[in-house]
Amino acid sequence: MNAVAIIPSRLGSTRLPEKALLRETGKYLFQHVWERVRSASRIGRVIVATDDRRILDAAKSIGAEAVMTSPKHESGTDRVAEVARGLEGGVATNDIVVNVQGDEPEIDPADLDLLVERLGAEQECAIATLATPFLRDDELASASAVKVVVDAGGRALYFSRSVIPNGARAGTTPPQAFKHRGVYAFRRTKLLELAALKPVALEQIERLEQLRWLHHGERVRVAITPRDGISIDTPADYRRFVEGAVR
DSSP states (O other), X not given: OOEEEEEEEOSOOSSSTTGGGOOTTSSOHHXXXXXXXXXXXXXXXXXXXXXXXXXXXXXXXXXXXXXEOOTTOSSHHHHHHHHHHTOGGGTTTOOEEEEOOTTOTTOOHHHHHHHHHHHHHOTTOSEEEEEEEOOOHHHHHOTTSOEEEEOTTSBEEEEESSOSSTTOOSSOSSOSOEEEEEEEEEXXXXXXXXXXXXXXXXXXXXXXXXXXXXXXXXXXXEEEOSOOOOOOOSHHHHHHHHHHHOO
């Protein structure tokens, strides 16, 4: 089953200005993501979605398919939905849309394939995402690391910035707590429906848009992977990535 992947990449970033175009490794930050996504065997098409002409031009300079989107979107999901709305002619082959953030340069293609496989096999769900066991208690305690609790069928019960379940420890066997990784696969028609939903109270309290979907009764399939992913949010994050990339 092939899918289309859309990489939302915007220039505005409070903690790391213009991070999408950082290029200390010799490649743009979003380019690292694009190359990894293209290596996934179950993704047949990769599109960079941006609201800035400089990213558009940079994408085209490396041979990437790229489109301009509205600058008014409040989330990457909204930006992805705008692009997906224009895929009318490719519904048969692009019925699954994968949202990969442009600041995930170490995303593993195998995890993207796993995500597409899980959603393709899960007829009761129209959304799938990734999670990995927590290995460190300090990361588990951090509000920056989103936690997810799943049911016996591997579907999300709740997402939170607080420690859930209460009292869980990292590094246990079997795992007691899972870290949510913000990579999603959607059935295209469902993605367009989700983009029309208004924010809800739980989402605003936790600052997690996926709670809007759970609030409206959507089921989210969670694919568990042993591999973690590092998003680039701060100058320190980028420095660590650069040091690892140039070794």
